[in-house]
Amino acid sequence: MTSLTRHPDYWRGHFIAMASDCELLIDPCPESRARALLVAAERRVRAIEQKYSRYREDNLVARLHRAEGKPVAIDGETLSLLTFADHCYRLSDGLFDLTSGVLRRAWRFDGCDRLPSQGEIDALLPLIGWERVRYDDSTLSLPAGMELDFGGIGKEYAVDQVAAELARQAPSLSVLVNFGGDIAISVPRAPERPPWQVGIATPSKPTQASYPLTLRHGALATSGDSQRFLRHGGVRYSHILNPKTGWATRSGPAQVTVAGQSCLQAGLLATLALLHETEAEAFIRAQQVPYWIQP
Amino acid sequence: MQLSHRPSLPDTSTPGPPVPKNTGFTNISAALAVASSALIAAPINAQEAPPSQHQWQFDTALLAYGESGDRVKALEGSIQGVRSDGDDQRLSLMLTFDALTGASATGAVPQRRAQTFTRPSGLGEYTTAAGQTPLDDTFRDTRVQINAGWAAPFGDNSGFEVGAHLSKEYDYLSLGVSGALSHSLDRNNTTLRLGLAGYADSIEPEGQIPLPLAVMPLRSDYPDEEAFIQAFNATRGAAKEHKDTAELQLGITQVINRRTLMLLNYSYAEVSGYQSDPFKLVSRIDAQGRAIAQNYESRPERRRKQALFWQTKMHFGAPVLESAYRFMHDDWGIDSHTLELRLNLMLPSGHTLEPQLRLYHQSAADFYRPYLQQETPTYASADYRLAEMTTYTLGFRYRIPLTGARSASARIAYYVQNPEGPGGPGELAGLNLYPRLEALMLQLGYRF
Secondary structure (H helix, E strand, O other): EEEEEEEOOEEEEEEEEOOOEEEEEEEEOOOHHHHHHHHHHEEEHHHHHHHOOOOOOOOOHHHHHOOOOOOOOOOOHHHHEEEHHHHHHHHHOOOOOOOOOHHHHHHOOOOOOOOOHHHHHHHHHOHHHHHHHHEEEEEEEOOOOOOOHHHHHHHHHHHHHHHHHHHHOOOOOOEEEEEEEHHHHHHHHOOOOOOEEEEEEOEEEEEEEEEEEEEEEOEEEEEEEOOOOOEOEEEEEEEOOOOOOOOOOOOOEEEEEEEEOOOHHHHHHHHHHHHHHHHHHHHHHHOOOEEEEEE | OOOOOOOOOOOOOOOOOOOOOOOOOOHHHHHHHHHHHHHHHHOOOOOOOOOOOOEEEEEEEEEEEEEOOOOOOEEEEEEEEEOOOOOOEEEEEEEEEEEEOOEEEEEOOOOOOEEEOOOOOOOEEHHHHHHHOOOOOOOOOEEEEEEEEEEEEEEEOEEEEEEEEEEEEOOOOEEEEEEEEEEEEEEOOOEEEEEEEEEEEEEOOOOOEEEOEEEEHHHOOOHHHHHHHHHHHHHHHOOEEEEEEEEEEEEEEEEEEEEEEEEEEEEEEEOOOOOOOOOOOOEEEEEOOEEEEEEEEOOOOOEEEEEEEEEEEEOOOOEEEEEEEEEEEEEEOOEEEEEEEEEEEOOOOOOOOEEEEEEEEOOOOOOEEEOOOOOOOOEEEEOOHHEEEEEEEEEEEEEEEEEOOOOEEEEEEEEEEEEEEEOHHHHHHHHHOOOOOEEEEEEEEEEO
């Protein structure tokens, strides 16, 4: 259900995709213009979701998993994503690994308190390893049993892609793109207008945007889900899984918000911070980016 | 700029691995920003690639090579195109063009006085100054090389490749074909490869092929041009000679663990036919070290080479270390060892810097003779490439990723070659028989 509503200082467009509320805040302009931008954004998001979702049977990811080790064709966009994932893997010393999705077979964050055994995790660890993914300019192959999961960067990628697309289509209008808390601004908001305001939900008050932030340009991403976690023996296990150990993070802050140049950059820094658990703040401080930590 | 923060204590009583301590964090935010902007700026197709889609990727490179002194200079340009499609079929075409100028050592010994040599063509002479290594300055050539390859999978876990090679210089032609089969086991963790290759080379130098160990005639030793030409022609054999190579390759690639990939290759090659260099000489000297004659070199017509190549690629997070060792043994008596290390580092800018180090050592061929005295062996060559030698190459490659899969790179490398061998009698004792060679290489590459 796509909606567009007029507010005093902006248009607010809304639709649901990638299991998130997708919101656009558009500088004042004719309604037809705002609607065209909303339609373009939604089309772009749905194309990305269609292509990289692991819940579909008819896309690249499904074909790759069915191929049992044989190569499948990829296009330039997928090659760019793989190249980016490779950079992230190297820069994070393996903490970001596109093949770590298999851990979901052991971990369920549906509110239950079931903790996987070390044996279950050990059985999955051999299926994780970005080095074993072979790709070149037009093909990609994955050893049988392994999985590729774009979920860790998919939403941030969609946010950046939509922001870039809107900047191309409307270089004079500032649009805030907000998909479930992952945010990017298409072009900086003009100084004569107030900065964009966003609220970040906190784990303690998940339904309420408890602290407002303002920004004119750039991107914002939050890691550490307010609702998806597992509580066992009084310990809160987040849904953020360490590809090296196979375990969910259980110490350190519950949530990190990072401001960056792109949503992908901010999102990765936020997730990597949480993976450093009690060292999260030391890690994020070293990145010299604005950040907000929820204990 | 933080709103609230409370350090939480590490909790070791709960299930799960201990949290590693790390305080010296690297700033990776700039590199991530560069990588993400490259990703977002890359052109995208709204539709997913249909499985039959062909894609070309091109690698272009320009290499300038210069040796110290007045030695070889080379300029090489290459373009490689690879077309792959969804069935993992791959066509690759490569075109290389190079131009060489300068002079290379003939193998003749230096002397305390100027020496005169007949040009390889028999047309004219050149002179080497006292104390200098004799160099043949007629060395000038351009070469065109074409390589084509086709690879495709078959069955469940197998593949094949075929290739063809053509290289043409003014007086040299090389033709080759190759084929290989590969098979993967254990969920692609192991790949076995069997390859065969064959090459047919022919050489047709100006002035024809010199007879093995024939003495180079000098114009000054003959009363007139006609007598000299007659003498020169008497040293000449066929106009054209051939060389054939057959090679067998066996390889295994093994994933050791999530950080390590290993490759082991064995190859056996048998080369038969004319393998001498028609431009190389061996000096005959007297007891005082004076050159009394120059002989054209002579090498065996058969050579069997075996090589073992071992390569390991290790990922340590952002740095990737590639180490390789190659051992080659042949029945000419040459044993060589090559050690190569490349460390690929990713900088905060997202660019990569790769220091490269290569060490090489070889023993001399059995028939390597820096000079001849009284003896007249069947085979003799003074070519420094068959002498005992050690070489070092130190290089750096810098690569800048551009949008999508495009990248630009630059490489600079410094090369040192130290041939070794026994000293000479008499006046040769004070002369440098094994001059050291230095070279500088600069390479620019662009991938699109």
